[in-house]
Amino acid sequence: MTAPDAGYAIDVDDVTVRYGDVIALAHTTLRLRASTVCGLVGMNGSGKSTLFKTIMGLITPQSGGVRIDGLTPARARRGGTISYVPQSEDIDWSFPISVREVVMTGRYRHLGLTRRPRRRDHEAVDEALRRVELTEFADRQIGQLSGGQRKRAFVARGIAQGASILLLDEPFAGVDKRTEATIIALLRELADDGATVLVSTHDLQALPQLADQAVLLMRRVLVHDTPERVIAPDNLIRAFGLDPLDDAPVTGEGR
Structure with a gap:
């Protein structure tokens, strides 16, 4: 692995991840600087979720490494630098917890030994709810909300956390166009404020409005360029019509 570059918010260097004999990521390198929205595109099984979990430090690669603002993923996660919004939250939607309380969980590392929210914590949660346009739903039970x-x-939980790096796995799946537009505008605003956003999406049509740059993934990075160049027909054929790892010992799909 090359020496970490503190100038990169996300530095994924030559990472390989296997599940047994299955290659999920092969020699994957991805480097993003601050104030960037990067769209992550690839077919199911291309390794997008594995890449997110590796960046978060939830999966340890067999080779290569990851740095988040020059830190290990574990240290970045403990320090609240990075926030992850997975494709589906592992939560009991019937549990009696309000939207405000869910967002307040993003303030956990700020609460001190008493774990009692202070004025600045409530203010951070109120601001996060305002930015995602959920203020009027703050006291509603979380399961009563729509999917979007x-x-x-x-997303508000990540904002309240104060994370400078946000990972979002398919945030537009199953949402209406209004919600999609709201999330896109918010992510652009966060990037303008200095955040780094990596977001996976199947909505290629909206990619140029969403992202400054994009990555085409098929168990390794095929193309990292502007959205318009990434979704050019020749590149999409490479990702969706051919296996770019036909010279590697792949015995199943990535995750």
Whole structure:
């Protein structure tokens, strides 16, 4: 692995991840600087979720490494630098917890030994709810929200956390166009404020409005360029019509 570059917010260097004999990521390198929205595109099984979990430090690669603002993923996660919104939250939607309380969980590391929210914590949560347009739903039980509203609530949790790096796995899946437009505008605003956003999406049509740059993934990075160049027909054929790892010992799909 090359020496980490503190100038990169996300530095994924030559990472390989296997599940047994299955290659999920092969020699994958991805480097993003701050104030960037990067769209992550690839077919199911291309390794997008594995890449997110590796960046978060939830999966340890067999080779290569990851740095987040020059830190290990574990240290970045403990320090609240990075926030992850997975494709589906592992939560009991019937649990009696309000939207406000869900967002407040993003303040956990700020609460001190008493774990009691202070004025600045409530203010951070109120501001996060305002930014995702959920203020009027703050006291509603989380399971009463629509799918798109739930996703906005978990984006708000990352904002309240104060994370400078946000990972979002398919935040537009199952949401209406209004919610999609709201999330896109919010992510652009966060990037303008200095955040780094990596977001996976199947909505290629909206990619140029969403992202400054994009990555085409098929168990390794095929193209990292502007959205318009990434979704050019020749590149999409490479990702969706051919296996770019036909010279590697792949015995199943990535995850």
